[in-house]
Every structure is written in structure tokens, then in C-alpha cells.
Amino acid sequence: MVDQSIAGPVKGLAGASEGDRSGRARIVILLLCLGLVIAVLLSLTSGASDASAVNVISVRLFGIVPDDAVLSARDSLIVYDIRLPRIILGMLVGAALAVSGAVMQGLFRNPLADPGLIGVSAGSSLGAVAIIVLGATVLAPLTAWLGTLALPLAAFCGGLATTLLLYQVATRRGQTSVATMLLAGIALAALAMALTGILIFTADDRQLRDLTFWQLGSLGGATWTKIASVGPIIVLALAAMPFLARGLNALALGEATAGHLGISVQRLKYTAIIGVSAAVGASVAVSGGIGFVGIVVPHLLRLLIGPDNRYLLPASALLGASLLLLADAVARTVVAPAELPIGIVTAITGAPFFLWILLRKRGVVDL
Amino acid sequence: MIEARDVSVAIAGKRIVAGVDFAAYPGEVAAIVGPNGSGKTTFLMALSGELAYTGHVVLNSRDLLAMKPVEIAVHRAVLPQATTLSFPFTVREVVKLGLVGGRSGVLPGEDARLPERALARVDLDGFAGRFYQELSGGEQQRVQLARVLCQVWTPVLDGRPRYLFLDEPVSSLDIKHQLIIMTIARDFARRGGGVVAILHDLNLTAMFADRIFAMHRGRLAATGSPRDVLSDDLIEKVFDCRLRVGVLPAGNVPFVLPQSAVY
Secondary structure, eight states: OOOGGGOSOOOOSTTSOTTOOHHHHHHHHHHHHHHHHHHHHHHHHOSSSOOOHHHHHHHHHHOOOOSOHHHHHHHHHIIIIIIHHHHHHHHHHHHHHHHHHHHHHHHHTOTTOOTTTTTHHHHHHHHHHHHHHHTTTTTHHHHHHHGGGHHHHHHHHHHHHHHHHHHHHHEETTEEOHHHHHHHHHHHHHHHHHHHHHHHHHOOHHHHHHHHHHHHOOSTTOOHHHHHHHHHHHHHHHHHGGGGHHHHHHHTTOHHHHHHTTOOHHHHHHHHHHHHHHHHHHHHHHHOOOOSHHHHHHHHHHHHHOSOHHHHHHHHHHHHHHHHHHHHHHHHHTTTTSOOOHHHHHHHHHHHHHHHHHHHHTTTOOO | OEEEEEEEEEETTEEEEEEEEEEEOTTOEEEEEOOTTSSHHHHHHHHHTSSOOEEEEEETTEEGGGSOHHHHHHHEEEEOSOOOOSSOOBHHHHHHGGGTTOOOOSOGGGGGGHHHHHHHHTTOTTOTTSBGGGSOHHHHHHHHHHHHHHHTOSSEETTEEOEEEEESTTTTOOHHHHHHHHHHHHHHHHTTOEEEEEOOOHHHHHHHOSEEEEEETTEEEEEEOHHHHOOHHHHHHHHSSOOOTTOOOSTTOOOOOGGGOOO
16 A cells, blocks of 8 residues: 555654654645645736736725726626635535545545545535425425525535444444445435436426536536535634544544544544534535545545645645636636536546546555 | 453353453553463453443552543553554554553653654664565564553553553564563562563573463463462363473474573
8 A cells, every 4th residue: 555656754844853754844844735725826917807806906995996997896796796705615514525535445444545536525416406496396495494504404414314324324332344335325316316207307407407507517617605604614624623633643544443532532533523513514405526636636535645634634625625616717727618527627637636646556455 | 460350252142251250450460371262351341341241440549440442551561463554554653542641750852762762672763764565574563562661651650550451462473572561560560560461482481481370261270370370280280281281392403492591
């Protein structure tokens, strides 16, 4: 399981102890912060319209009035009500997916675990589709009561149910079998997709079009209202995850040893599962199926800074947010003025990367 | 001290450990011996708090069942038979995981250098930057011991003794490192801590143990000092193997005993 490229003694930074990668990790995190700022500025200024973000920002922040006031009002609308919510949503979703991937991998003790791969996203989709299709009929009382929260909550419950079921099936006496986990994940995903299929079968034409685009994954529908409904869930879940870092590190030695070190393993597992379900459920609810962020981002970072979750989790959040913004920028501009679903962009780059991980590990890793 | 009274463990309806009475005292190395499948590891797991049991276990005058994992971790550290690692951690990072509980017992500023000191103790100086998964089995075992030592670095904390639970700590080690590791264990006891070790080498047991617990089919077959326990009769009864204690090989067949080590 050791990558050839990183074999050989690990030198720390000057002055640091050999084998101590925490200094390097801190520098990488600083650089990732910088990268995120650049990605945000890039997203703010790029798009199908020629709206100038620079103008808008200078008006809002510094009160500089441009020559053409009409154009300025249009630009302001595009930047403030279209691009900005989309950027914030992209950052939230990217961070949520990447951190969820890292936490899942720590929990299942396997670098291949990913919410999209093992059926968690499919479970969330089922919950969300149920609300989209049945929201006006069978589930009307529920949607009326919960309002805009109905969709993210349903997605959360779907993801949570899948994860709990998966964990129960794959874990025997404290040991999680990865082979069982992947197979059970495939079965659960197939089941969730079949149920989703039944719902889609009953959907009308307008719902069908919504569903298709939503399932391919897109940040296109980003509005301030959506951010208000799922933002707090994602932010809460993300804020809870760093507290799991030490426990997840200990868990790398096995559940029993983590317990010996003083970690409440059961509590750690349930917190992680609920956190991941909330983050993934909320992301799926607003942006559909965006795959491979959860597996590619933590893997790249582990090569760079090592598997210490105290650094891996924040770094994953930053890189996940930046990557999703860049993917969205590509999705918005590559076939402009039309728009590619972002799920296609992440899958078309992520899937080959995933295969490459498998190739590199062939013969060394046993599933 | 650690006291176990009438401890039984059943796994999947099968009784693995039956009514074992046990005590480990500070200042002593207690060795658990017995054939494969006699319940040694299962008993140690119960003692560690990771396996459900019936009976009573008291750790430093507190009932084990009433203690939280984080409290138990202050009083004892456990070296399992084998440890698999799921991500490419460096040796230093693995050893540092011993400090997760944060009660190594050294002065606050000294924690930073503790992994290096622990690695030096187990004769792994200069291994800090290597990847754990690249090491040999014996080296990995010593890295894990270094991690365990970090967890309870000072044998006595807040006036209470701490314990090392070692499950076959020398099983994959060469003779030099067997002696180094057993000396670390004895030294930990001499400085006021306690050691509970499952051992298979009866010569090492005789050399380092203050007290032996011999297990047979889940029950305690005998307990006492090495001189009392290691008798022809008991070895035949417990190990189902006719051996005689203290007999030199006939003729000029070479034999090497750990007791002959010159420090």
C-alpha cells in the first residue's frame, strides 16, 4: 500500500524532526487558502456574460460610480445574484464532498471509500427525488411543514439510512470488511437507484427534465434561498469534522487499538456517519450527483502531506472547494452560452484518475 | 494493582475464558503462558476493556466497567499481537499516536521529542522518517512498542502505577531484540509500573517474570513464581508435551539460553 513515489525516508522541513510532516502540511494548507482565493476571483470574473466583477466590487465596496450606470446595474445583478451564490454553493459542496470522502476513508480504513462509490449519494438521491416527484402529492403535508428544508432533510435521511445499513452489513465484531463494504455499497446503490427509477417513471415531463439535469449534477440553480437552507447544515457538519481527526488517526491502527488509546470508538463512528450523511445529503440536495471529488482530493493530499487527519481534513475542504469552483468554471464556459452539467466534468477527469490509483496500487493493495 | 476475580468470556456462545482469578502488582512482571488457544489473548482483551466479560476487573481500585476509554488509557497501554495500518504513516507519526490521550507523564515541553526517545529505547534510532509499511515484521513490532511506551512513558502517574499489557511482545524478534524488549519491560516494573505479558518462550519467562499464570483450556492451571510453576508435571499437564526442566542436551549439541547474555 505504499506508493513508490513517496517511498524512502521522509525528510521534515529544516529544523523539524525526521518523519514529521506537520510543518509541510501547514505550508500546503496556507498555499491552498491562497489557491481558493484565486479560484474565487477566477469564478467571479469568468462566465457566459461579460459582466465585470471588478466594476461591481468597486461600486459596492468603494462607492466608485462607473460611467455607464445601466450596464452597472446589470453587472451587479449577474455578479451578486447569479455568480456569487453559485460560488458560495460550489465552495460549500466541494468542501463537503471532499471532507466526507476523507472521513469515510478514515472510518472504513480504506483509501477507496467514497460516498459516491458506496451508495451514500444514491441513498441521498432517492430521498431528494422522492421530494421532487411526490412533494406536491403524497408527501405534500411533509413539504408544506418543512418548506425549503424538506429536500435537504430527505436527502440527509436517505444518505444516513444507506450509511448505517452499509456499516451494519460490512462490520462484524469491530472489523469492517472492505470487500463486503464495496459489494454491499453496489447492492444498496442499485436498490436506491431502482427505487429512484420507479419514482422517475411516475414523474411528469417537467419533473423529468428537472430530474435529469439534477442527477447529472449542477450548481446552476444556485440561489441565496438554497444557500440559506443547506448552508447551515453543511457548515455545521464541516465544523464538527475536525473534532474527529485525532480519533480517525488512531482508528488507522484498528478499532481495538484506537480504543486502547482512549478513543470512544463507537461514538466516533456514529458522529462520523451522521456528519458525512448530513454533508453529502445537503450537497446532493442542492447540486445532484457530483462524483469523484471525495476520492480524488484526499488521495492527492495524502501523497503531499501524509494521512494525518488533523491536516488532511482542512486541506481537503480547501482543495475540494477550489477544484469544484474550477470544474464549475469549465462547465460554464466550455460550451458557452450553454452549460455542461458539472457532474460530467468531475467524472470525466475523476474516473481516469481513480483508475490510475487502482493501477498504481495493483498487487500491493488487497481489498 | 490490577485484580481480576472469576472472569469469564464467551464469544459467539462459546466459552473461551472460564473463571480466571488474576492479579498484577506494581513493580512486577506477570507472565501469562499456555498453549495456543488456551484463552491467553482473550483474557488480556477482557483485562484491556475491549471485550465483554462476566466477573470483576479492578484497575487501580476502580471497577473497569465504570471507567471511560479515555480514563483506562491513562492507566494502561496495550501492545497487540499484530497491528495493520491502513494509510502510509511514517514511523514517527505512528509512534506519536501513542500521545493521543495526552498523558505520557513527561513535562509539557518534552512531549515533542518523546517519539525519538521511544524509538531509541526499542533500538530503532534513525527510523523516524521511514514508512511503517516498508519495515520488516520485527521492526513494525518494535515501532508499536515505542508507541505503547509513549502512552505510559512514566511508570507512575499522579502517585498511581501504570501498566503495560504486552501480547507476545517478542514473537517476531531476533534474540538481541527479545532481550532488549524484555529488559524494557522489567525496567518499567522496577521503576514502579506493572507489566502483564503473554509469552511463549519459557526460558525468557523464567528469566524475566516475577509471577507466572499458566492457562489451560480457558482456565488458570497454576500460578506462582517461575521456580514453583515451571515443573515437569505442570508443563506436561498444561502444554501436553513431556519436557524436563533444567536438563542439558546430551553430548555436544549446542544450545543457547537467554540467561547467558552478557551486558
